[in-house]
């Protein structure tokens with residue numbers, strides 16, 4: 001049996017049966033919703049899937065006529081989309097605790113990959129939706145948005161209610177594989193940028209952002225309360241920005257993988273980066289790995 005939950009633990013689920021690996025999706029809508037370079041999904045049969053708690057807390061955002069994004073209203077974690085549109089339950093693997101046994105076998109929507117995203121395995125790459133997934137066909141692209149100030153680096157949530165920009169260059173860009181980041185993003189890892197707070201501006205929707213902090217820790221995250229899309233959060237003199245919400249090229253690439261000892265069993269590491277068992281040797285994030293408070 002597989003178990004999973006959102007970051008805060010309000011919502012939990014079980015899957016009692018085999019799952020199918022659907023692969024890694026690099027589309028811009030997944031990026032904005034999860035804040036990550038790509039999202040890894042498995043499919044479960046509806047009869048094998050159960051909410052253990054919190055089904056009534058699941059928020060939905062209709063990202064397209066056929067696509068409904070589900071998230072926790074308290075912590076913002078993406079959660080599985082039950083089978084009301086698709087014939088199966090669509091589960092973001094980042095929220096699953098155990099090794100599912102199956103491994104992703106392909107990449108999709110590589111034509112819309114972020115400029116800072118690099119595929120480091122040799123699995124098949126599909127520019128759009130692989131033909132065998134035709135039943136999942138749904139809108140996958142957001143209209144491009146541009147920062148207000150020429151030269152700035154901009155970002156926005158999936159629905160567009162929240163937008164921001166900051167003056168570059170970013171201080172740092174890295175992948176965090178800790179279990180909290182995986183739950184917060186519902187993805188293999190969370191790719192974050194750090195920028196100076198005094199060069200950061202909310203353009204709209206600052207009051208539509210919900211912040212969540214894991215009790216007793218310094219781990220924080222934030223999301224748009226309308227769509228669940230990941231958003232930046234301010235911390236001391238810096239801002240932490242989930243890279244998936246960027247609307248243009250930040251001009252830098254991730255340089256480090258941190259907390260790799262906590263990485264998902266199905267993650268393939270980019271060995272060209274600096275790999276740290278826990279926090280990096282640079283201005284380390286003040287959070288330790290550990291299981292979500294399920």
Ligand SMILES: [Zn+2]
Pocket residue numbers: 006007008009010011072073074075076077
């Ligand atoms: Zn939650």
Ligand SMILES: [Zn+2]
Pocket residue numbers: 157158159160161162224225226227228229
């Ligand atoms: Zn939004």
Ligand SMILES: [Zn+2]
Pocket residue numbers: 176177178179180181182190259287
């Ligand atoms: Zn982390």
